[in-house]
Amino acid sequence: MNDDFYRIKRLPPYVFAEVNRMKAEARARGQDIIDLGMGNPDTPPPAYVIDKLAEVARDPKAHRYSASRGIEGLRKAQARYYRRRFGVELDHDKEICVTLGSKEGLANLAQAITAPGDVILSPNPSYPIHAFGFIIAGATIRSIPTSPGPDFFQSLDYQMRYTVPKPTVLVIGYPSNPTAETVDLDFYHDVVNFARHHGLWVISDLAYAEIYFDGNPPPSILQVPGAKDVAVEFTSMSKTFSMAGWRMGFAVGNQQLVGALTRVKSYLDYGAFTPIQVAAVAALDGPEEEIEKRREMYKRRRDVLVESFGRAGWDLPVPKASMYIWAPVPAQFAHLGALGFAKELIEKAGVAVSPGVGFGERGESFVRIAFVENEQRIRQAGRQIRALFKGEAREAAE
Structure with a gap:
């Protein structure tokens, strides 16, 4: 065998x-x-989030299969969060998919949009799933710098000029895991312009959006006009609300990418336990x-x-x-x-x-x-x- x-x-x-x-x-x-x-x-999540989980879990109907793309109330709560935090409007029905943590979402999106032999641009060093989600899907990885300096765009340009076949996806993640580097909105403007010019999809990992220390909140790539044409962004509740074991994240942005992820997930899972999703609404709508x-x-x-x-x-x-x-x-x-x-x-x-x-x-x-x-x-x-x-x-x- x-x-x-x-x-x-x-x-x-x-x-x-x-x-x-x-x-x-x-x-x-x-x-x-x-x-x-x-x-x-x-540390544990806020007490009111745990209380909401327990309350909903007592409902006998809450133990049925949930919704693979996330319950409507949670998708609406994520849309409210993006409006408050980034000034970005999202269609909760077409531009948001709830994931079992950002890691699962990234891996399943890779499965949805990758064919064997596709070339993906991924930072090195970076969170392992950024590269290995696509490697598992059959892609080839070309490494680019993690640091967002001049070498970053020089490397992008080089890869687009000389890689055969041409890369189809660019993965980025700031604040970076593991390097902790950050970027400003001008960087995302340049990324979006580059992606639109070269026909690249962009996957942005914003898992650490709320863990910052210098008074400058990390921006979202979706704040750039036209970013939804090329980009999808992943966020996670793991670090923001100490909900790592709850496995709760989101993919938001480009309708085509979100739709592809939603379709693949519909074959693979029935979504997170409904009480977890309802408790996640309480977390997102809770006090700052x-x-x-x-x-x-x-x-x-x-x-x-x-x-x-x-x-x-x-x-x-x-x-x-x-x-x-x-x-x-x-x-x-x-x-x-x-x-x-x-x-x-x-x-x-x-x-x-x-x-x-x-x-x-x-x-x-x-x-x-x-x-x-x-x-x-x-x-x-x-x-x-x-x-x-x-x-x-x-x-x-x-």
């Missing part, structure tokens, strides 16, 4: 699996691991203070992390947005590479981070640090890393 499956052959070993294995083994031995690896919020409270919490954690790791001897960049720091591997550990350094932190400091190479080969000399532990635990992580660094310095001196 042939077990050389076509799609599985195209997937490399999952880099994070090794780190996860080491975390599990250490915890099985009773070791306390401070986990700053996965972007997994450690709840979002601000989480934003302030992540800002405090970011500041504590930068300060405490700095005292340990690890100077970190200060991100303007997201819940991550994209940190260069310290010079004394450069020979280990990103994965080796991540293993070293678990084994000798009891701290878990994500190796940058898991987000693409251009992340080889970085690790991603998530502020998903409380401030006390982050300070403890800093002390343990300081002890590791001091120990390495002593060994080098000897």
